[in-house]
Amino acid sequence: MAExxxxxxxxxxxxxxxxxxxxxxxxxxxxxxxxxxxxxxxxRRAFELFEYDGxxxxxxxxxxxxxxxxxxHPAHVQIRESDDSIAVEAExxxxxxxxxxxxxxxxxxxxxxxxxxxxxxxxxxxxYSEQCSKEMLRSVDLPCEVNVTRATAxxxxxxxxxxxxxxxxxxxxxxxxxxxAA
Numbered sequence: 001m002a003e004x005x006x007x008x009x010x011x012x013x014x015x016x017x018x019x020x021x022x023x024x025x026x027x028x029x030x031x032x033x034x035x036x037x038x039x040x041x042x043x044r045r046a047f048e049l050f051e052y053d054g055x056x057x058x059x060x061x062x063x064x065x066x067x068x069x070x071x072x073h074p075a076h077v078q079i080r081e082s083d084d085s086i087a088v089e090a091e092x093x094x095x096x097x098x099x100x101x102x103x104x105x106x107x108x109x110x111x112x113x114x115x116x117x118x119x120x121x122x123x124x125x126x127x128y129s130e131q132c133s134k135e136m137l138r139s140v141d142l143p144c145e146v147n148v149t150r151a152t153a154x155x156x157x158x159x160x161x162x163x164x165x166x167x168x169x170x171x172x173x174x175x176x177x178x179x180x181a182a
Contacts, residue, residue, distance in 0.1 A: 023100035023153050023160065031103040031110045031139075038137060042067045075111055075138040086146055086164040092136065093158035100160065104148045106167060110139040111160065 045067035046060075053059060076091040088109060092100060095113040103110040113136040146164040153162045 023097050023102050023155060025102045025104055025151070025153075028103045028105055028108075028110070031101065031112055034112055035137060035139075038071060038135065042071055045070060071135060073113075073134075073136040075113075075136050077111075077138060077140055079140065079143070081143055084166055086142055086144070086166065088140075088160075088162040088164065090138065090160040090162075091158060092155070092160050095136065095155075095158075097155045100155065102153060102162070104146070104151055104164070106145040106148060107142050108139060109142060109162070109164070110137075112137050 042064065046063040049063040049066055050059070053063070073094075078089045080087045080089075090111055092111070092113060095115060099115055100111065100113045103112070115134040142164070145167040147167045148164075150165045151162060153160065155161075
């Protein structure tokens, strides 16, 4: 039977410098289920784009990337390693702590976000308008194993900062033997 990864389930309720709560850590299964939902939605939209283009083969990747950009906001990530921890900074502009979910496994971090925005209708002529995706999903493999129970997260000015203490190295005693000795 496969061993289940240890995950951090507790909600971190310390205050960040922006005055909001820190993002919460959730089980990896919840993130994986959401990843599958997003994948299916992107695949459906890519197929719609394929049909709109006249079902001409050869533009599969273009259709996929366009569909993906309609659904997901990119999260730029920087990972730094020190002797005792991993520091992760992710750009999550427009997302507040209540809209972000983090899943941390010993060697993987997944950041997910979904905006809950309200729209106000105005009766003015729109001259120019841009839209940004209301969802974000980013999964990164970590360079080493981390202690998931001691991880901390804070959100300030659209920058998510995580400190992930490295897991203690396990020492295995080795018994030396000489060749030919009984």
